[in-house]
Amino acid sequence: MSGGVVTKVGRDQQNGQNSKTIEQKRDEEQVQHAEANSLALTMRSGLEAISKEIRDLKTEMKKDLTTLKEQVTEDVKSEINDLKREMYQQLSANTKTLQAQGSRIAEAEGRIAETETWNMEVKDALCKSLKQQQMLQDKLTDIEGRSRRNNIRIFGIPEDKEGDSAPKYLHQLLTTELSLPPNVNLQIQRAHRALAQKPNINSPPRSMIVHFLEFTVKEMVLKKAWQKKIVVEGRPLIFDHDYATEVVQKRKAYNGIKKLLKEKGIRFQTPLTKMRIPGTTDRSSTDPHKKQHAMPWQRVGERREGTARRAKEKLQEFERITQDSE
Structure with a gap:
């Protein structure tokens, strides 16, 4: 009996303990639930705050972006306007420069x-x-040549051979060497050496120029001198016409041809140069x-x-x- 009572009391105690444990659990669960609700409220309020901050940030960023966009747009427009203005000024300056250069080129072409x-x-x-x-x-040249028509130029007479009177010496030389009659009058008007500096002893002597009064006498003396070889002090004398300087320069151009003709034994003649006038057949x-x-x-x-x-x-x-x- 007593054993049964003890068992019942023990069971009641155990049930009481179990009930207490359930209540504790229930209280704990309520506390946990309250904490969870509190945490949820806290999180919800935090999320709402964060959402508000995000919304505020978006609004602020949108305003900032709008302001930045407007500022950038204004800056770009200002830069573009400045660039347009600068380009227009440069283009205007270039246009004026091109116009000035065009007028100068036209003027230069006209002058050219x-x-x-x-x-x-x-x-x-x-x-x-x-x-x-x-x-x-x-x-x-023709007039000068005509003034020299009565002259003979003699090459090879040694220097100072004529002495004090060249006309007397030449009269005696020509009369003797050309076998002319003693009473012939050559009518030598004047005679002199070429107007050049007196050469050295070993250099060729200057030529002598003889002027006759009559052209026929001059031609006679020249032809006889060409037919006969005259030697003075071992040097042969050469007789020729007294040409003008221009004629002498032209005749020198034929020296090579004359030398070749002499070597081949071909006779030739070089008469006095005639005047050539442009427009004739001998142009x-x-x-x-x-x-x-x-x-x-x-x-x-x-x-x-x-x-x-x-x-x-x-x-x-x-x-x-x-x-x-x-």
Whole structure:
């Protein structure tokens, strides 16, 4: 009996303990649930705060982006406007420069064209002047040659051989060596050495020039001298016409040909040079008009009447002065 009571009491105690344990668990669960709710509320409030901060941040960022966009847009517009303004100013300056250069180029082209025209007119006048000068030079050479027609030039007479009187010495020499009659009168007007510096002893002597009064006497003496070999102090004398300086220079150009003809034994004759006038059948190769056509610079375009007229007037004035001087 007592055992059963003890068992019942023990069971009651055990049940009481179990009930207490369940209540404790229930309390703990409530506490945990309350804590969980509190934590959830805290988290919810935190999330709401974070969400609000995010919304505020988005709003602020949106405002900042809008402001930045507007500022960037304004800056870009300002930069573009400045660039446009600078480009326009530069383009305007370049346009003015090109216009100035265009006007200068046009002016330069006009001056070049005028210079070319004037150059050709001057060339024409110069060629005609050169032609007239050459003709006058030929006339002068012909006059000089005619003034020397009565002269004979003798090469090979030793220096100072003539003594005090060259005409007397040459009269005696020619009369003796050419076997002329004693009473012949050669009519030597004057005789002298070539107007050059006296050479050294071992150098060839200067030539002697003899002027006769009569051309026929001069020709007779020259022909006889060519037919006979005259030697003085072991040196052969050479007789020739007294040519003008220009004629001598032209004749020197044929020295090689004359030497070759002598070596081959071919007889030849070199008469006095005749005057050649451009425009005849025997036209000179140095004709100024031929030189003009051989020039690389040729006329471009038509001549200007004013320039041509001025050049023509100057040329006529030059011709008039030349004719008056003649």
